[in-house]
Amino acid sequence: MKTVTTFSELRLARQQLFEPVGFVPTMGYLHEGHLSLVRIARSDCASVVASIFVNPTQFGPKEDLSSYPRDLQRDLVMLEAAGVNLVWMPEPGAMYPPGYQTWVTVDEITKPLEGGMRPGHFRGVTTVVTKLFNAVQPQKAYFGQKDAQQAAVIRKMTDDLNFPIEIVVCPIVREPDGLAMSSRNVYLNPSERQAALILSQALKTSQAAYIRGERSSSALRGIMEQVISSEPLARVQYASCADAVSLVELDGPITQRTLLSLAVFIGKTRLIDNVVLEPMA
Amino acid sequence: MKTVTTFSELRLARQQLFEPVGFVPTMGYLHEGHLSLVRIARSDCASVVASIFVNPTQFGPKEDLSSYPRDLQRDLVMLEAAGVNLVWMPEPGAMYPPGYQTWVTVDEITKPLEGGMRPGHFRGVTTVVTKLFNAVQPQKAYFGQKDAQQAAVIRKMTDDLNFPIEIVVCPIVREPDGLAMSSRNVYLNPSERQAALILSQALKTSQAAYIRGERSSSALRGIMEQVISSEPLARVQYASCADAVSLVELDGPITQRTLLSLAVFIGKTRLIDNVVLEPMA
Numbered sequence: 070m071k072t073v074t075t076f077s078e079l080r081l082a083r084q085q086l087f088e089p090v091g092f093v094p095t096m097g098y099l100h101e102g103h104l105s106l107v108r109i110a111r112s113d114c115a116s117v118v119a120s121i122f123v124n125p126t127q128f129g130p131k132e133d134l135s136s137y138p139r140d141l142q143r144d145l146v147m148l149e150a151a152g153v154n155l156v157w158m159p160e161p162g163a164m165y166p167p168g169y170q171t172w173v174t175v176d177e178i179t180k181p182l183e184g185g186m187r188p189g190h191f192r193g194v195t196t197v198v199t200k201l202f203n204a205v206q207p208q209k210a211y212f213g214q215k216d217a218q219q220a221a222v223i224r225k226m227t228d229d230l231n232f233p234i235e236i237v238v239c240p241i242v243r244e245p246d247g248l249a250m251s252s253r254n255v256y257l258n259p260s261e262r263q264a265a266l267i268l269s270q271a272l273k274t275s276q277a278a279y280i281r282g283e284r285s286s287s288a289l290r291g292i293m294e295q296v297i298s299s300e301p302l303a304r305v306q307y308a309s310c311a312d313a314v315s316l317v318e319l320d321g322p323i324t325q326r327t328l329l330s331l332a333v334f335i336g337k338t339r340l341i342d343n344v345v346l347e348p349m350a
Numbered sequence: 351m352k353t354v355t356t357f358s359e360l361r362l363a364r365q366q367l368f369e370p371v372g373f374v375p376t377m378g379y380l381h382e383g384h385l386s387l388v389r390i391a392r393s394d395c396a397s398v399v400a401s402i403f404v405n406p407t408q409f410g411p412k413e414d415l416s417s418y419p420r421d422l423q424r425d426l427v428m429l430e431a432a433g434v435n436l437v438w439m440p441e442p443g444a445m446y447p448p449g450y451q452t453w454v455t456v457d458e459i460t461k462p463l464e465g466g467m468r469p470g471h472f473r474g475v476t477t478v479v480t481k482l483f484n485a486v487q488p489q490k491a492y493f494g495q496k497d498a499q500q501a502a503v504i505r506k507m508t509d510d511l512n513f514p515i516e517i518v519v520c521p522i523v524r525e526p527d528g529l530a531m532s533s534r535n536v537y538l539n540p541s542e543r544q545a546a547l548i549l550s551q552a553l554k555t556s557q558a559a560y561i562r563g564e565r566s567s568s569a570l571r572g573i574m575e576q577v578i579s580s581e582p583l584a585r586v587q588y589a590s591c592a593d594a595v596s597l598v599e600l601d602g603p604i605t606q607r608t609l610l611s612l613a614v615f616i617g618k619t620r621l622i623d624n625v626v627l628e629p630m631a
Contacts, residue, residue, distance in 0.1 A: 076512065170458050171476075171510035176451035195452075196511075203512040229452035230477075231357065231484040 070149040072156045079157050079204055086154060087115035092207035092234075094198065097121040098138040098252040099147050102242040106211040107151040109239050118205050119148050120157045126165065127193030138255050157205065164200060173199045175226050181316050182309055182330060183218045183341070194219055195226050202232055209235045213242075215249050217328055217343045221316060241342075243269065249342045256338040264302035265335045268342040271296035271308070275329055279346050286310040286319035289329060297333060306332040306339065313345055324348065351430040353437045360438050360485055367435060368396035373488030373515075375479065378402040379419040379533040380428050383523040387492040388432040390520050399486050400429050401438045407446065408474030419536050438486065445481060454480045456507050462597050463590055463611060464499045464622070475500055476507050483513055490516045494523075496530050498609055498624045502597060522623075524550065530623045537619040545583035546616045549623040552577035552589070556610055560627050567591040567600035570610060578614060587613040587620070594626055605629065 073079050083090070091110030095103050110117045121144055128134035141158070148156055172192055178184075179191035202210065210227075212220045220238040227236050242250045247269035248262075257265055271293040278292055293308040311318050313326040323346065330343035354360050364371070372391030376384050391398045402425055409415035422439070429437055453473055459465075460472035483491065491508075493501045501519040508517050523531045528550035529543075538546055552574040559573055574589040592599050594607040604627065611624035 080514070169510055171454065171456045171507050173511075174453050174455065176453070178451065200510075200512045203514060206514065226452050229450055229481075230454075231481045233361070233484060233487065 070145075070153055070156060072145065072158065074158050074160060074163075076159075076163065076204060079155075079159075082155050083118070083206065086118070089114045089208035090116045090118055090206070092201070092205050092210045093117065093119045093153075094201050094210070094212075095119060095121055095144075096123045096137065096252065097144050098140055098255070099144045100242075100250045100252065100254075102213050102215060102250040104147060104151045105242050106213060106239050107148065107153055109237065110209065110211050111152045113237070114209060116154045117152060118155045118157065118207060119153045120159070120201055120205070122157075122159050122161075122164065122197070122201075124164075124193055124197040125161055126196060127190050129187055129189060132187070133253075138252055159204075164197070172196050173226065173230075175222050175229070178218075178222055178225050178316050181218075181311065181318060182307060183216075183332070186306055186332060191219070191222050195222060198223055198226070199230070202227075202234060207234055209237055211237045211239055214238050214343070214345075215241045215251065216341070217330055217345075218316060221314065247273070249340075251340065253338060253340065257335060261302055261335045261338065264300050265338075265340055267297050267300040267303050267335075268331050268333050268340055271331060272329055272342060272344045275310075276344050276346060279323070280349070284322040284324075286321060286323055286327075289323070293329065293331060297331070302335055304334040306334060351426075351434055351437060353426065353439065355439050355441060355444075357440075357444065357485060360436075360440075363436050364399070364487060367399070370395045370489035371397045371399055371487070373482070373486050373491045374398065374400045374434075375482050375491070375493075376400060376402055376425075377404045377418065377533065378425050379421055379536070380425045381523075381531045381533065381535075383494050383496060383531040385428060385432045386523050387494060387520050388429065388434055390518065391490065391492050392433045394518070395490060397435045398433060399436045399438065399488060400434045401440070401482055401486070403438075403440050403442075403445065403478070403482075405445075405474055405478040406442055407477060408471050410468055410470060413468070414534075419533055440485075445478070453477050454507065454511075456503050456510070459499075459503055459506050459597050462499075462592065462599060463588060464497075464613070467587055467613060472500070472503050476503060479504055479507070480511070483508075483515060488515055490518055492518045492520055495519050495624070495626075496522045496532065497622070498611055498626075499597060502595065528554070530621075532621065534619060534621065538616060542583055542616045542619065545581050546619075546621055548578050548581040548584050548616075549612050549614050549621055552612060553610055553623055553625045556591075557625050557627060560604070561630070565603040565605075567602060567604055567608075570604070574610065574612060578612070583616055585615040587615060 091114030093106045173195040275289045275292040297305045313328045327346040372395030374387045454476040556570045556573040578586045594609045608627040
């Protein structure tokens with residue numbers, strides 16, 4: 070496994086990779102969710118490139134940029150074991166040099182959910198992903214369904230801007246007890262870790278009601294809110310039942326592919342999770 | 351010379367071109383200025399791709415989108431004679447399908463000059479050029495110095511977004527009497543055509559003063575305004591003396607590479623022209 074930091078090192082190393090190239094962009098502090106992306110890329114592509122970059126432009130001024138967990142040596146061991154060929158760790162000063170002033174924005178689909186709670190977040194995401202795509206030039210890129218809106222936004226951007234890249238969205242990886250894997254889970258103390266199960270439980274309960282025949286979007290939202298309200302350490306930020314492609318909040322009976330999604334504070338830690346409801350007769 | 355319209359036709363035809371590929375994006379109604387870009391690309395690259403697309407998103411609601419001159423058959427004859435290998439003529443509906451919502455914006459450098467007079471213009475330009483770059487995947491792309499701010503904006507965007515593309519800016523091509531070539535010159539009636547010479551004359555007069563030792567930016571602007579005021583059919587929109595890279599208007603004595611630029615209405619036709627002043631002792 071080769072590791073590079075500068076754009077010129079990347080360019081040289083990229084030229085020597087076998088095609089097609091699969092790309093897994095990360096912010097580091099890796100877990101099984103990231104590694105599942107690498108393994109799927111490994112099985113799809115002749116080479117796999119991963120990037121590790123805690124992108125400052127997708128954090129709000131009151132968010133956890135400075136405290137975001139980092140462990141580069143552990144990350145590199147994990148990526149090598151998972152079969153990555155090339156790791157790129159760009160420097161923030163090279164990604165956003167003085168005078169930097171170009172932004173990629175996606176409009177409607179970034180407004181609800183995470184975009185509503187984290188202004189500017191998706192502008193940072195779409196801009197950095199455009200930069201990473203242009204620098205790495207992959208044929209395929211892998212994102213996790215855990216960040217469902219991010220995956221939908223990247224798909225929309227890739228399509229709208231005609232990137233010659235296939236976006237592959239991979240299933241959420243969960244701990245044995247159901248907690249969706251996230252680098253931010255490290256923030257949780259033991260009682261919060263237990264309380265955090267309420268997200269997957271709320272989603273499961275609502276999904277079960279859907280499978281039993283409940284088609285009312287407000288009822289499905291209500292079930293999630295009710296389950297979360299039973300956990301004293303949890304405070305719901307949003308509980309959404311939205312069209313899975315446009316992310317427009319649904320109102321009335323569900324007929325299409327639907328995203329149930331949650332953002333919940335467990336103490337000071339903000340966690341998200343989701344499940345997709347497939348259309349049923 | 352091959353001509354294609356759809357993205358899938360383009361992808362196939364692009365794969366068969368020898369590398370490196372040079373790209374000349376145009377809005378059609380070609381003149382010697384465009385052909386000079388093709389000839390320079392021809393001498394630099396193994397293959398040349400040209401696009402013809404009157405991009406709706408770079409026209410303001412009161413601008414000349416619907417009346418913009420078109421002559422596709424003539425354009426194709428000229429491109430073939432100049433040695434283009436592949437012409438791409440995308441359909442507006444394929445470039446901006448229903449639900450399109452992704453935009454590329456460059457901030458500071460798009461605010462003065464053309465950006466100040468044409469709100470949204472550069473957002474349309476940078477978005478379509480990103481789409482064209484992603485679809486054509488050239489190694490080099492050629493732009494005319496006639497649209498000096500556009501060239502500076504594209505350079506900045508390409509650099510900021512890490513496109514692996516070299517931007518080549520080619521000199522202004524002029525009619526024998528000095529008028530900068532432009533597809534919009536066709537709008538001029540005979541007396542306006544004569545009056546339009548005032549743009550190049552104003553630039554030349556100001557440039558001559560600079561060469562004779564005049565270093566005051568306001569004096570150089572004043573010379574341009576004075577020359578243009580001598581032409582009854584002309585109405586100046588801006589006369590600028592700005593840093594050639596940042597496009598920030600200069601105030602005080604000139605020491606750096608400087609762009610003198612003009613936007614002038616001749617009757618109802620808006621024309622632009624410019625000249626670069628190189629630093630002198």
